[in-house]
Amino acid sequence: MQDATTFFVNFNLDRKSYNFTSKTTDIEKQSTQEAILNKNFRQAINFAYDRTAYGAQSQGEEGATKVIRNLIVPPTFVTINGKDFGDVVSSKMVNYGQEWQNINFADAQDPYYNPEKAKAKFAEAKKELEAKGVQFPIHLDKTVEMTNKTEIQSISSMKQSIESVLGTENVVMDIQQLSTEDYDSSGYLAQTAAQKDYDLYNGGWSPDYQDPSTYLDIFSVKSGGMLQNLGLEPGEINDKAKAVGLDTYTQMLEEANKEQDPAKRYEKYAEVQAWLVDSALAIPNVSLGGTPGLRKTVPFSAPFSQAGNKGVESYKYLKLQDKTVTTDEYEKAKEKWLKEKEESNKKAQEELAKHVK
Incomplete structure (x- = not known):
């Protein structure tokens, strides 16, 4: 059974370090940064990413979908007037465009992968970006630990699906295989946002308490616990954060945090989560749990809680x-x-x- 830990791919909005990259010119670096700030481009990446193929690399074909997660906040984490959180988020998505109509955010299935939507979004993005002088293909660096063979296979699958849908003349995902020390220092153990050395990062979050804010607060521009992974320092003014709307996100989040009536509070968090889905700043992919196991313990005889x-x-x-x-x-x-x-x-x-x- 899937648990409450959510993993997601996020973009580095303000990359400063280029120790591990396939880019050879400043124009390539600038073009990638400009593309990442474009919502249509990020959405194209989201729709071109085949999570079923990704899951199959670690779980096999039969278990490929059983680890898929589609929201930062798990869809059943809380209920709102008898409805799962994910269902309420789905109802909010109609405000963000036809591409989100009737989307199902339940676990263990992939509602995002859609080559037609991906190509349509990319066509819009390319038109907007070419008007700004952006050169193609866009090169996206994704670091992996060279000893983690399963992760290399998974990221290679992601690369294959994105490049096959969008075309290598448009997007190239450059896999940077690093030593454990370099992988950690360029990502998880980096002390500052400026030290985060990648364009795409696969991170995760587990809840500290039973409230959607435990997930959504991590992207607050004021105090977000995962904000550095997006190349931003919490509490520091950054034009890139404003360019992608994270100031608006933070305002919505603060309004929800003020609400003390549980149903109204969760409803507002559903609005925040819907905004985050449409932004494609953090793209959910898998959870912990949902993997094959062998046991002699009686199922569900132990205590259970999603947090604590x-x-x-x-x-x-x-x-x-x-x-x-x-x-x-x-x-x-x-x-x-x-x-x-x-x-x-x-x-x-x-x-x-x-x-x-």
């Missing part, structure tokens, strides 16, 4: 059985557990409504 210390593996309440759990046993236990969970959640919400005045 009860959400990790614990021996408390855990039961063992003599034989290995079969797929049929697991699915039946999951169905029973989900039904009981829905009933208990409803009861908890009713009690909360009585308590909160």
Whole structure:
């Protein structure tokens, strides 16, 4: 079963370091930066990215879709008046264009991959970018750790799908295979936004508490915990942040943070998440969980929480059985557990409504 950790690909909006790149001229660097700031270009990348093929590299063909995640906030993380968060986000997307009509953000399927939409968005982007003197193809550097063979295969799959849809005369994804030290220092362990040495980065986030803000706050221009991965320093004025609308995003987020009524609060967060989807600044791809496993522990006998210390593996309440759990046993236990969970959640919400005045 997929858990609450979300992984996503994000763009570096203000790249300063070029120690690991295939670009050979300043024009190539400037062209890539200009393209990344263009929403139609980012959306084209999103629609050209085949997540099923990506998932198959680590999970095999049968399990390829079982790890796919389509929102930064998991679609079932909270409910709003009986509706899953993801369904409410979907209803908001009509405000952002026909390309989002009837989109389904549920886990374990890919609603984004659409070569026709990708080509249409890229055609718009190319027209806008050529008017600014941008030269093609756009080169996108993506770093990988050279010892991580599965990740290399996954990123190679991403490269193949994007280049085959958009054409290498338009976009080239340059995979930079680095040592562990270089990979870490250019990404996860970089101390400043200026040290982030890539155009595309694959990062992730796990919730600290059971509220959508735990995911959405990470891109606040004032204090975002993942903002450096976008090439921006929290709290510092940056024209690139304004160019892509992150100032607007932060204002929407702050308005939602002020709301104390849970339903109204979550509704506003759904608006924020919808904006983030349309922006294509952070492109969700997979979650933790959803992978094949072998176990003799009774399914769903342990405590469960999407956030906090009860959400990790614990021996408390855990039961063992003599034989290995079969797929049929697991699915039946999951169905029973989900039904009981829905009933208990409803009861908890009713009690909360009585308590909160």
